[in-house]
């Protein structure tokens with residue numbers, strides 16, 4: 001829940017003119033407006049923080065809810081030389097969409113269609129010998145050589161081979177390499193406590209990682225890239241950068257270390273803002289119970305606004321009576337429980353509330369610099385993390401993209417580098 005003190009920080013915040021950001025044409029009940037220029041900017045910022053390393057933008061889970069293909073493209077323009085995704089099903093999409101750069105997929109089960117991945121020239125990861133065997137067999141069948149990243153578990157106890165399994169995994173991969181079916185190009189791991197840079201586990205995991213790399217090299221691996229750092233480590237821990245960093249959350253402009261720094265202090269710009277239009281506005285008397293279970297009761301004669309977004313759209317049910325909603329320049333917490341399709345906001349009993357009308361724009365989260373509530377505030381309201389807030393936005397919410405053309409900041413130089421004329425692309429695209 002958002003504490004009263006925290007709510008005080010967001011209620012009454014002056015608002016931007018959100019109406020101007022809404023599109024003309026038929027209204028949609030709600031949309032996630034995604035600023036691709038912010039994604040380019042964030043990738044460029046992260047690259048500057050990890051000088052000397054390559055950057056893999058993590059665009060799994062539909063680019064953390066922002067939409068895979070437009071975000072993948074913006075990340076490339078930012079410039080991300082790699083894109084990373086968990087599943088084979090997701091990593092094949094950018095390739096099919098025309099992406100020709102390096103793509104890595106790391107989460108598989110036995111029997112998956114590795115041949116399709118090898119045909120699509122995807123880098124693959126193995127944490128176990130079954131994966132080495134299946135990937136090598138797929139490459140042999142295709143008459144080609146797969147590129148493999150070996151993952152070591154350095155202390156997260158999730159993916160990766162344990163220290164006890166590491167030598168056997170490396171030897172199995174080297175045997176396949178000797179047969180020409182794969183090349184070990186990467187050695188990698190993932191951190192458990194990157195968001196607490198001073199936590200002793202971070203240092204310990206780096207030591208375990210370096211030992212595993214040294215052992216693999218002794219056995220004959222010549223890795224092109226060693227990689228460990230997620231967003232938090234990219235931004236706070238240069239010693240973890242090695243040859244390649246793998247930020248996800250920060251690409252979308254959210255802080256991976258919200259207790260330490262807000263996005264602005266990290267030079268990041270939130271890419272997504274979640275907006276809607278009021279579908280109903282009505283006056284009710286004091287003492288009216290609001291929404292299922294009447295967990296909110298109006299304290300005075302007041303005006304209620306109905307927002308057509310609910311838990312089926314990814315609004316966390318746990319944010320009932322807490323999640324901040326910006327309406328006409330004022331931030332109000334959700335009144336009562338979050339329903340499947342809608343939430344209610346108590347707009348108050350004053351004159352300003354009485355001018356509210358159905359169709360008025362509201363903002364659930366966006367950019368604090370514009371006076372909008374943030375995904376981080378919603379995360380606090382729902383006792384979760386901002387990753388969960390953006391990644392869960394559902395398929396009924398239209399994604400609308402702005403900043404598709406290469407923008408001012410990166411425009412001239414990057415446009416020249418990419419051979420792309422600024423403004424050559426459509427300014428906004430919609431997909432659902």
Ligand SMILES: Cc1ncc(COP(=O)(O)O)c(C=O)c1O
Nearest residue numbers: 058190230231232246247248249
């Ligand atoms: C293996 C791996 N690398 C990198 C990332 C990016 O992490 P973050 O979003 O914290 O930057 C993730 C996301 O969870 C991941 O699973």
